[in-house]
Amino acid sequence: MAERYPVMEGAEPFYFEGDDTGVLVIHGFTGSTQSMRPLGESFHEAGFTVYGPRLAGHGTHPEDLEDTSWQEWCDNVEEGFRFLKETCTDIYVAGLSMGGTLTLYLAERMPEMKGIIVINAAIEIPDADPEHLPDQRFVQTAPPDIKKEIQQEAVYEQTPVKAYGELYGLMLETRSNLMDITVPARIFVSDVDHVVPPANSEDIYHTISSENKRIIPMHDSYHTAVLDNDKEMIAIESIAFINGLTSTSG
Incomplete structure (x- = not known):
């Protein structure tokens, strides 16, 4: 799809060259690479090569989405x-x-990857069900779900209703193949999440076939945890996870 609008400042893809361990970091629905950049920078500081792609229709204008x-x-x-x-x-x-949904989608199809890290991943959101969507073109986007004060996320002010249907299709496809996932996994879940029900993470944990899997609760963050009070913990735990697997395989 050819996008009609320019990319917003701060929503560009980012790439940090490091060693031969690569980490792909994926942002969420209606968001942009801005939300994942701090985690990406932490990965790079640990020595890894990092790439944060901008998803189609994101970081420009709701009409593109x-x-x-x-x-x-x-x-x-x-x-x-x-x-x-x-x-x-x-x-x-x-x-x-x-972005966690897409991480799971990739793991289902590319078992050669070394491991996955999903943060408040979505596989079932009742509000995205086409049967529950309003009969209009756009709806107001809810404000970023962040517990920490004075912290913003670059998201669209409006969300196209059609895009919710696409999100629903992605979740349906991913949910139906979760058992195919065998790679090591770390699943971060906020105690309180006003966007994705925390039960999503429990379902992921219990359904994937990975032997090396762990669910990690986040007690001090809402949905956008990568910009919230637990962001340092996410980075520390994730880097330890990657280093542990790399040293084992090496």
């Missing part, structure tokens, strides 16, 4: 994975919210 399909988002992350494979030996994938 309206014209985007969930298959395009899948294409974006598959391309990002292949991009990292050009220079990296071991690849990990980390995602927030719908």
Whole structure:
């Protein structure tokens, strides 16, 4: 899809060159790379090569998102994975919210990845069910779900109703194949999340077939935890997870 609007400042893809361990970091629905950049920078400070792609229809204008399909988002992350494979030996994938959904989608199809990190991942959101959507073109986007004061996330002010249908399709596809996931996994879940019910993470944990899996509660963050009070903990736990697996395989 050819987007009609320019990319907003701060929503551009980012790439940090490091060692031969690559980490693909994926932002969420209606958001942008801005939300994942701090985690990406932490990964790079740990020595990893990091790529944060901008998903189609995001970081520009809601009308671009309206014209985007969930298959395009899948294409974006598959391309990002292949991009990292050009220079990296071991690849990990980390995602927030719908970025977590796309992380799971990739793990279902690319078992050669070394591990996944999902943060408040979405596989079932009642509000995205087409049967519950209003008969209008756009709806007001809820404010960023962040507990920490004076912290903002760059998201669209309006969300196209059609895009919720695409999100629903992606969740349905991903949910139906969760048992195919066998790679090591770390599943971060906020105690309180006003966007994605925390039960999503429990369902992911119990359904994937990974032997090495762990669910990690976040007690001091809401949905957008990568910009919230637990962001340092997410980075520390994730880096330890990656280093542990890398040293084991090495």
